Amino acid sequence: MLSIKNLAVKLEEEDKQILKGVDLEIEAGKVHAIMGPNGSGKSTLSYVLSGKDGYEVTGGEATLEGEDVLEMEPEERAAAGLFLAFQYPVEIPGVGNMTFLRTAVNAQRKARGEEEMSAAEFLKVVRARAKELKIDADMLKRPVNVGFSGGEKKRNEILQMAMLEPKMCILDETDSGLDVDAMKLVAEGVNALRSEGRGFLVITHYQRLLDHIKPDVVHIMADGRIVKTGGPELALEVENNGYAGILSEVA
Amino acid sequence: MAEAALKQSATEARLAGLDMPQGGWSEAARRDALARVTAMGLPERRDEYWKYTRPDTLVQADPVPAALFDHSDEAPLFDGIDRLNIVFVDGVFDAEASDDLTLAGVSIERLAEASADIHWARDLYGVLEANGQKPVERPLAALNTAFAPDGVLIHVTGKAAKPVNLTYRHQSETSDAMLHHVIRVDAGAEITVLENGPAAARFNKVMEVDIADTGTFHHVRAQGRDHERRAATHIFARLGAESIFKSFTLTANGVLTRNECVLELTGDDAVAHVAGACVGDGDFHHDDTVFITHDAVNCESRQVFKKVLRNGATGVFQGKILVQPGAQKTDGYQISQSLLLDEDSQFLAKPELEIYADDVACSHGSTSGAIDEEALFYLRSRGVPEGPATDLLTLAFLAEAVEEIEDEALRDEINARLSGWLERHRS
Ligand SMILES: Nc1ncnc2c1ncn2[C@@H]1O[C@H](COP(=O)(O)OP(=O)(O)O)[C@@H](O)[C@H]1O
Ligand SMILES: [Mg+2]
Numbered sequence: 001m002l003s004i005k006n007l008a009v010k011l012e013e014e015d016k017q018i019l020k021g022v023d024l025e026i027e028a029g030k031v032h033a034i035m036g037p038n039g040s041g042k043s044t045l046s047y048v049l050s051g052k053d054g055y056e057v058t059g060g061e062a063t064l065e066g067e068d069v070l071e072m073e074p075e076e077r078a079a080a081g082l083f084l085a086f087q088y089p090v091e092i093p094g095v096g097n098m099t100f101l102r103t104a105v106n107a108q109r110k111a112r113g114e115e116e117m118s119a120a121e122f123l124k125v126v127r128a129r130a131k132e133l134k135i136d137a138d139m140l141k142r143p144v145n146v147g148f149s150g151g152e153k154k155r156n157e158i159l160q161m162a163m164l165e166p167k168m169c170i171l172d173e174t175d176s177g178l179d180v181d182a183m184k185l186v187a188e189g190v191n192a193l194r195s196e197g198r199g200f201l202v203i204t205h206y207q208r209l210l211d212h213i214k215p216d217v218v219h220i221m222a223d224g225r226i227v228k229t230g231g232p233e234l235a236l237e238v239e240n241n242g243y244a245g246i247l248s249e250v251a
Numbered sequence: 252m253a254e255a256a257l258k259q260s261a262t263e264a265r266l267a268g269l270d271m272p273q274g275g276w277s278e279a280a281r282r283d284a285l286a287r288v289t290a291m292g293l294p295e296r297r298d299e300y301w302k303y304t305r306p307d308t309l310v311q312a313d314p315v316p317a318a319l320f321d322h323s324d325e326a327p328l329f330d331g332i333d334r335l336n337i338v339f340v341d342g343v344f345d346a347e348a349s350d351d352l353t354l355a356g357v358s359i360e361r362l363a364e365a366s367a368d369i370h371w372a373r374d375l376y377g378v379l380e381a382n383g384q385k386p387v388e389r390p391l392a393a394l395n396t397a398f399a400p401d402g403v404l405i406h407v408t409g410k411a412a413k414p415v416n417l418t419y420r421h422q423s424e425t426s427d428a429m430l431h432h433v434i435r436v437d438a439g440a441e442i443t444v445l446e447n448g449p450a451a452a453r454f455n456k457v458m459e460v461d462i463a464d465t466g467t468f469h470h471v472r473a474q475g476r477d478h479e480r481r482a483a484t485h486i487f488a489r490l491g492a493e494s495i496f497k498s499f500t501l502t503a504n505g506v507l508t509r510n511e512c513v514l515e516l517t518g519d520d521a522v523a524h525v526a527g528a529c530v531g532d533g534d535f536h537h538d539d540t541v542f543i544t545h546d547a548v549n550c551e552s553r554q555v556f557k558k559v560l561r562n563g564a565t566g567v568f569q570g571k572i573l574v575q576p577g578a579q580k581t582d583g584y585q586i587s588q589s590l591l592l593d594e595d596s597q598f599l600a601k602p603e604l605e606i607y608a609d610d611v612a613c614s615h616g617s618t619s620g621a622i623d624e625e626a627l628f629y630l631r632s633r634g635v636p637e638g639p640a641t642d643l644l645t646l647a648f649l650a651e652a653v654e655e656i657e658d659e660a661l662r663d664e665i666n667a668r669l670s671g672w673l674e675r676h677r678s
Contacts, residue, residue: 050632078634090629094647108634
């Protein structure tokens with residue numbers, strides 16, 4: 001599904017190399033997790049994959065179902081099925097959440113040459129999905145993420161994911177700032193979307209999210225590289241020994 | 252002294268080409284106005300009040316020709332609104348195209364035809380304009396009072412059965428039009444006045460609005476469209492106790508537009524809102540000049556002006572709130588903001604507060620900014636292409652001004668116009 005080979009990235013404005021050769025193969029139907037200390041480059045990887053400005057790819061490649069995503073505009077990547085749940089969801093004053101969702105869903109459908117969703121159909125689907133995530137009507141009406149609590153913003157990301165039905169979902173620290181109940185809600189939302197045709201890359205700093213979203217593969221990232229790959233037990237090792245232990249082991 | 256002499260000769264040159272309509276009840280007011288404009292002289296670019304906008308093309312004897320804009324692909328604005336339509340073509344009344352001027356709750360006459368000696372408009376024509384000449388001079392408005400050949404006189408005695416729409420068509424590339432409207436809203440009466448169209452190559456328009464206690468006046472206008480058109484417009488309104496005045500202006504295109512709005516809240520508990528959204532691309536200069544005087548207790552005034560500027564377009568805002576002694580509990584709000592879509596465009600703002608009462612709450616703010624790149628990326632990452640995403644953010648920026656329009660159908664018409672414009676003016 002998502003294939004990343006020796007990806008190297010530096011900041012556009014500064015002479016600072018952030019990703020130093022990342023290799024990752026995420027198969028359809030699988031959940032991969034990336035764990036790693038702060039500043040190791042996890043968010044950078046997610047931003048580069050989704051097409052944010054400010055980064056320069058200095059080497060390597062990234063393909064989604066064989067298509068070079070790094071060549072695409074951000075909206076083309078989205079239409080191709082890539083989705084990033086932001087670590088810090090953006091507030092957009094003046095744009096209603098519902099308008100935003102509908103514009104996004106229909107823009108992607110249009111880009112794929114599919115028929116747009118009617119207002120009635122959209123309303124039906126969005127209400128059902130929102131209910132599962134305990135997102136009330138008021139949150140749907142309010143401007144995107146404006147005045148939302150940390151947990152509401154994260155649930156809103158999952159709602160967008162549920163509405164857009166992407167092929168490849170990247171979740172960047174979706175657990176940060178959530179209490180246990182909110183985390184369960186988010187995890188249920190993610191688990192509901194797990195399917196044979198869909199890949200997940202779950203970025204997290206802590207192991208606890210992975211109790212709820214069971215990964216197939218766990219990677220440890222440090223200083224711009226994947227330094228260790230293993231099964232779910234790797235996450236437990238991080239939980240018990242911290243990153244220091246693992247990093248000294250691979251160093 | 253050379254300056255004063257230049258101003259005088261420019262004023263004389265302009266006056267020389269104009270004919271004052273003779274006879275009837277308005278003649279005395281026209282003569283007074285001529286005396287005013289002669290004494291003041293027409294604006295000149297060293298005048299402090301014209302610091303950000305060059306008045307020369309508005310003043311010179313002949314208008315600069317303005318090409319007609321092909322708008323055949325756009326449905327006429329307010330077409331979806333049940334309204335009484337009055338059409339002027341290059342400033343000349345078009346009886347054919349206009350509806351019959353009868354409407355329940357309202358009496359409508361044309362200025363050019365209202366010749367009865369005793370006329371209600373006699374107490375207002377040029378009177379509100381003359382009032383509005385202090386403390387700042389507005390000579391183009393006095394010029395209009397003296398020479399405007401036509402306009403409408405609207406006396407609102409009840410709840411108007413539907414909005415009155417003034418359509419201003421532009422057909423001649425060299426037209427120079429002047430219209431002067433007078434509107435009187437009686438106690439408890441209510442009307443919505445719509446205006447729309449480029450009007451002429453050069454347009455000078457005055458609207459005097461007198462709202463009695465508990466009267467309500469809504470105003471939505473859309474102006475511009477033709478890229479080379481120029482306009483100087485004035486609204487002078489006087490608000491009685493518990494009256495409501497709400498005016499919104501959309502300006503899209505137009506090489507030069509100066510909209511002055513002069514409001515005086517004379518009765519307690521009056522509410523005045525004036526808002527504007529303007530979108531300009533390239534050779535575009537738009538100036539909103541607002542002066543609101545609070546004379547009475549517990550009144551509210553609100554100014555919301557938003558400008559979207561690109562490719563070297565210029566926006567100007569001069570807005571003043573004057574709170575007179577005794578006008579306690581005044582609630583004054585003023586915001587003027589611009590969204591600069593590139594580095595060539597500019598926004599010049601001069602917000603002013605002058606307060607002589609101690610128990611008031613007045614706030615003002617003015618900002619210039621660019622599109623929020625984070626928000627743009629967020630939208631694009633969800634699949635919305637850059638153009639539509641920019642439009643969405645731009646409409647969101649304009650929303651605070653557009654939302655000042657109370658009527659939803661009118662708001663939708665304006666939003667549709669804005670969306671269409673933005674779509675045609677993407678980078
Ligand atoms: N736009 C940027 N400007 C400056 N430094 C950046 C930028 N983006 C990332 N970095 C730096 O790159 C490194 C990796 O950051 P990030 O990808 O956010 O790490 P993580 O998500 O793993 O905590 C950090 O040192 C961070 O400060
Ligand atoms: Mg991060």
